[in-house]
Amino acid sequence: MSDDTAMSEREVMHLESSDLERMDLEVVDLDLDDDSDAMVHRVNGWLEAVLRSFHEKRADDEHRAKWVAALRADGSRLRGVYERGGLPFATDVPVATFSHLTKRLNTGSRQLPVRMITDVTVAPTHRRRGIMRRLMTANLADAAAQGLPLAVLTASEGSIYGRFGFGVATHEDAVRIDTTSRFRLRERPDDGERIVIVDPDASDAVRTAYERFHEVTRGSLERPAYYEGWLRGYDWEEQGEDRAHRVAIRLDAQGRPDGFVAWKFKDAGDHREVSVGDLVGATPPARIALWQFVADLDLADIAVARTANLDPLPWAVTDPRVITTTGRPDHVWVRILDVAAALSARPWFADDEVTIRVRDALGHADGTWTVTASGGTAVVRRSAATADVELDVEALGALYLGDVRVDDLAEAGRIVGRADGIRRFAQLTDGGPTPHCATHF
Numbered sequence: 001m002s003d004d005t006a007m008s009e010r011e012v013m014h015l016e017s018s019d020l021e022r023m024d025l026e027v028v029d030l031d032l033d034d035d036s037d038a039m040v041h042r043v044n045g046w047l048e049a050v051l052r053s054f055h056e057k058r059a060d061d062e063h064r065a066k067w068v069a070a071l072r073a074d075g076s077r078l079r080g081v082y083e084r085g086g087l088p089f090a091t092d093v094p095v096a097t098f099s100h101l102t103k104r105l106n107t108g109s110r111q112l113p114v115r116m117i118t119d120v121t122v123a124p125t126h127r128r129r130g131i132m133r134r135l136m137t138a139n140l141a142d143a144a145a146q147g148l149p150l151a152v153l154t155a156s157e158g159s160i161y162g163r164f165g166f167g168v169a170t171h172e173d174a175v176r177i178d179t180t181s182r183f184r185l186r187e188r189p190d191d192g193e194r195i196v197i198v199d200p201d202a203s204d205a206v207r208t209a210y211e212r213f214h215e216v217t218r219g220s221l222e223r224p225a226y227y228e229g230w231l232r233g234y235d236w237e238e239q240g241e242d243r244a245h246r247v248a249i250r251l252d253a254q255g256r257p258d259g260f261v262a263w264k265f266k267d268a269g270d271h272r273e274v275s276v277g278d279l280v281g282a283t284p285p286a287r288i289a290l291w292q293f294v295a296d297l298d299l300a301d302i303a304v305a306r307t308a309n310l311d312p313l314p315w316a317v318t319d320p321r322v323i324t325t326t327g328r329p330d331h332v333w334v335r336i337l338d339v340a341a342a343l344s345a346r347p348w349f350a351d352d353e354v355t356i357r358v359r360d361a362l363g364h365a366d367g368t369w370t371v372t373a374s375g376g377t378a379v380v381r382r383s384a385a386t387a388d389v390e391l392d393v394e395a396l397g398a399l400y401l402g403d404v405r406v407d408d409l410a411e412a413g414r415i416v417g418r419a420d421g422i423r424r425f426a427q428l429t430d431g432g433p434t435p436h437c438a439t440h441f
């Protein structure tokens with residue numbers, strides 16, 4: 001029995017193993033550094049299970065190699081759940097997949113290491129038997145045991161993850177922008193900047209611009225390694241080089257990259273559109289200048305972006321109706337695991353002391369906590385004091401990055417307490433910029 005298998009079996013115990021064993025299932029942690037044929041087949045089967053669940057094409061060899069290289073670069077941990085003895089005709093394909101990696105989150109005042117959970121799938125033949133629940137519960141327990149203050153994920157459906165304590169913590173905008181002559185800025189930014197169109201492999205400059213954005217943007221997550229491939233023009237969905245992919249970089253007055261845009265042109269028949277895949281700017285002038293650049297692209301009437309940070313474009317154009325918001329999907333979901341570590345690492349906006357009762361069915365955040373804030377930071381400790389407000393861990397996750405205000409959650413019945421307690425909690429908690437995350441995972 002290999003060490004991996006032994007470790008998996010120990011963890012299965014932690015996962016209420018008897019249930020999984022009763023289902024004739026075993027949990028295996030895949031070792032990406034193991035080049036044995038057996039492990040390579042397992043990894044390939046794992047990738048196939050993920051692609052199939054998200055209705056993507058089967059991987060070819062190049063795609064698998066790129067994917068594994070990106071997973072390795074991130075130190076991703078892959079877990080699969082297998083039928084004991086293997087599925088008939090598909091021995092190496094797991095019935096469930098789960099993976100995680102660790103990256104830093106900008107909380108608005110600090111960079112905090114967080115667990116990023118992804119590739120959560122269960123085969124249609126095995127769903128609704130509690131397999132995902134067991135994987136998620138064990139993974140969160142492991143993250144807490146490793147000392148990670150919070151976990152994050154993005155959700156394919158809105159009703160899955162609240163039950164595990166994840167709250168919607170950032171949103172993004174889906175937009176259509178009229179880029180005809182109607183698009184005009186009130187004032188063109190003129191801080192000595194310039195924009196240059198670059199080869200897709202100018203990735204050092206793009207990386208520098210992203211890092212500058214990440215360092216100053218509340219809610220931003222460091223990017224996983226697969227972004228490098230994408231920005232070089234590799235289309236992960238189509239599994240091949242996308243030669244329509246273009247990139248431009250913005251340079252500040254000192255010639256340092258502070259933003260970039262990746263786009264491609266599409267002739268949609270009745271109109272010609274620019275599809276903006278990525279537009280990242282470390283400062284408002286950088287973002288405005290990049291949107292102006294998009295509008296300046298000739299032979300197109302409309303720019304479309306599914307995942308934009310518009311801030312502050314609607315206030316910078318002469319006609320705000322050139323921008324149509326077609327959706328405002330939730331993006332990053334936050335799950336607080338260590339209340340003291342997580343809350344003491346975010347900004348606070350009043351000098352006061354408020355005691356909060358947090359309910360958490362999984363136990364990690366459960367308890368009463370006193371937040372003593374002064375000068376923008378807080379000391380947070382367990383407390384026996386009477387709580388001023390009460391909320392569950394999902395609501396606390398939603399509040400964490402400042403995407404929603406205390407009053408909104410109180411009005412929705414998600415924070416309860418006496419009016420004075422809620423008012424003081426709001427003064428302490430609400431403030432700062434709207435968070436934005438430009439990373440998808």
Ligand SMILES: CC(C)(COP(=O)(O)OP(=O)(O)OC[C@H]1O[C@@H](n2cnc3c(N)ncnc32)[C@H](O)[C@@H]1OP(=O)(O)O)[C@@H](O)C(=O)NCCC(=O)NCCS
Pocket residue numbers: 053054119120121122123126127128129130131132133134154155156157159160163
């Ligand atoms: C989502 C998915 C992973 C769920 O796996 P599963 O093993 O069937 O989930 P479980 O049986 O452990 O369900 C746990 C709970 O979540 C609920 N749940 C599971 N999938 C759900 C869904 N799609 N929508 C709403 N609730 C869901 C279950 O009803 C159950 O609720 P309970 O706590 O009241 O009992 C699986 O359906 C899947 O692979 N879907 C396609 C890929 C996908 O969307 N993955 C999520 C990526 S973010």
